[in-house]
Amino acid sequence: MGTTLVFLEHHGGELQKGGLGVLxxxxxxxxxxxxxxxxxxxxxxxxxxxxxxxxxxxxxDHETLAPPLPQPRVDALAAVVAETGAENVLxxxxxxxxxVAAGLAARLDAGLNWDLTDLVADGGGLVGKRPALGDTVLxxxxxxxxxxxxxxxxxxxxxxxxxGTATVTPVSAQFEDFSTQPVLVEHLQETTSGPSxxxxxxxxxGGRGLGAPEGFKLCEELADALGGAVAATRAVxxxxxxxxxxxxxxxxxxxxxRLYIALGIxxxxxxxxxxxxxxxxxxxxxxPNAPIFDFADxxxxxxxxxxxxxxxxxxxxxxx
Amino acid sequence: MxxxxxxxxxxxxxxxxxxKIAVCVKQVPDAAAAKRLDPATGxxxxxxxTALNATDVNAVEEALRLxxxxxxxxxxxxxxxxxxxxxxxxxxxxxxxxxVLVSDPAVAGSDLVATSHVLAKALEREAADLVLxxxxxxxxxxxxxxxxxxxxxxxxxxxxxAELKLDGGTATGxxxxxxxxxxxxxxxxxxxxxxxxxxxxxxxxxxxxxxxKSKPTETLSLADLGVEGERVGVAGSRTTVMGxxxxxxKGGQVKIEDDGNAAEKIVDFLxxxxxx
Numbered sequence: 001m002g003t004t005l006v007f008l009e010h011h012g013g014e015l016q017k018g019g020l021g022v023l024x025x026x027x028x029x030x031x032x033x034x035x036x037x038x039x040x041x042x043x044x045x046x047x048x049x050x051x052x053x054x055x056x057x058x059x060x061d062h063e064t065l066a067p068p069l070p071q072p073r074v075d076a077l078a079a080v081v082a083e084t085g086a087e088n089v090l091x092x093x094x095x096x097x098x099x100v101a102a103g104l105a106a107r108l109d110a111g112l113n114w115d116l117t118d119l120v121a122d123g124g125g126l127v128g129k130r131p132a133l134g135d136t137v138l139x140x141x142x143x144x145x146x147x148x149x150x151x152x153x154x155x156x157x158x159x160x161x162x163x164g165t166a167t168v169t170p171v172s173a174q175f176e177d178f179s180t181q182p183v184l185v186e187h188l189q190e191t192t193s194g195p196s197x198x199x200x201x202x203x204x205x206g207g208r209g210l211g212a213p214e215g216f217k218l219c220e221e222l223a224d225a226l227g228g229a230v231a232a233t234r235a236v237x238x239x240x241x242x243x244x245x246x247x248x249x250x251x252x253x254x255x256x257x258r259l260y261i262a263l264g265i266x267x268x269x270x271x272x273x274x275x276x277x278x279x280x281x282x283x284x285x286x287x288p289n290a291p292i293f294d295f296a297d298x299x300x301x302x303x304x305x306x307x308x309x310x311x312x313x314x315x316x317x318x319x320x
Numbered sequence: 321m322x323x324x325x326x327x328x329x330x331x332x333x334x335x336x337x338x339x340k341i342a343v344c345v346k347q348v349p350d351a352a353a354a355k356r357l358d359p360a361t362g363x364x365x366x367x368x369x370t371a372l373n374a375t376d377v378n379a380v381e382e383a384l385r386l387x388x389x390x391x392x393x394x395x396x397x398x399x400x401x402x403x404x405x406x407x408x409x410x411x412x413x414x415x416x417x418x419x420v421l422v423s424d425p426a427v428a429g430s431d432l433v434a435t436s437h438v439l440a441k442a443l444e445r446e447a448a449d450l451v452l453x454x455x456x457x458x459x460x461x462x463x464x465x466x467x468x469x470x471x472x473x474x475x476x477x478x479x480x481x482a483e484l485k486l487d488g489g490t491a492t493g494x495x496x497x498x499x500x501x502x503x504x505x506x507x508x509x510x511x512x513x514x515x516x517x518x519x520x521x522x523x524x525x526x527x528x529x530x531x532x533k534s535k536p537t538e539t540l541s542l543a544d545l546g547v548e549g550e551r552v553g554v555a556g557s558r559t560t561v562m563g564x565x566x567x568x569x570k571g572g573q574v575k576i577e578d579d580g581n582a583a584e585k586i587v588d589f590l591x592x593x594x595x596x
Binding site for chain 1: 356357362375431432433436437455456464465466467468469470471472474475476477478479480482492495496497498499500501502503504505506507510515516517557558559560561562563564565566567568573574575576577578582583584585586587589590591593595596
């Protein structure tokens, strides 16, 4: 297999876990694997990728790439693909990556498969695994030309620390007029403590069954004990109980953490599609007929107000 | 002597502010209907009940609100089979002015690269100030088409937009991200993809439904758009479906009733799976 590029998204000077996970998976597929870091003043960020298995990191460093906007990244990535003749360009799914990948697909007339939960080598080529129809079917998807572009569902692959070092190779890019027209007017960071739901190994999610916005304290406490992040269903986000950035489901994010704890979530299809590929699902709900019990690994019929605080306490005691 | 000619001046202002909006919509299988993939092609079976894709309804609603504020024209644009006209009628009933459907048997099986090519050709013909998309299509879960279309049209784009404002020749959108919000401004003409958080769509009124029947609809072939056959369908696509299988079984599921020790049991379960 030829060169595989992995788009490494970074935020606040840190490479995001999703991209590093894809990097680890790419390394196991064979061929040359390189990271791509785009931004302004990102040499140090790029060098971090060496510890996760990238021997080369291509960097386009330009002030146009300072704000997290997709279109200039399409220009920059197209330049890196041209420079390297890459056969595969892989992305960890995110708001930014989806736009970059689709823009690049149009630019290069290249095939893009998305929402993949696995990638396997296939006689010099690649096959992607894509869950469909609410994850009831696993579809094998392929590409008819190169470069092959793929967006991987967040949480599908864990980063692997290799302790290596990367050669950082600068690439220059020309920016299209239309790409540089969007202007970032304001950047509003929602302050959530702990990892984001894309990055977290453990997610504690809350739904209507929490009873009130204050019910999320239970989720936060348990997430804190487990070192995880808090997520929410569409119903409670719509009701204004919790920010949209934490919404999991069809109209929110798809996640697959190692552990997903659902508190007071019925498990409607709209939520299910966003979380059912999680490693282990534990559900607490007082309704014995809640659909979530059909696909939870451990379902507990009971009062979350009793169970969640006790669980947090036991976890804390165990970790102490 | 020439006084202030309000009629002319106001008309000029209206001309400057009025926006032509193209809303890209898609007909999808009804959310309530059981969905299946055709085992022969791996494509979604679209023969059953259909609906206008939910987030596209938000995009139509946003177009209506912009038109109410600024004046202008709304055209809904779709690529799909003849029967997609039913869904376009719903957008017309909500208040859109006219509909364009690109319908050609050769389009079937088009992937992102091919579909974005056809859609961009149809949009180039409309030359709208603003192209709106609904954020997510409920039949493919792919939140990506607008970015491909924006690149083909060579227009600036904002996606994941939860609030949209037009001011003169600038569109400003509040974009939802994993980390919070970004407020982004783009000059028109531009492409904007809205999320379902942006508004609460109206229901078509009876009057709207009646008037939709007489609103202009246009069905275009690929030849009408000058799109060559090799750019669409399987020939124009760069991805394939190779097969499908049920997902690997997850193993045994356990369901317990809280007897006062549920928290302990959860901890034991997590410890057994090495999740603590």
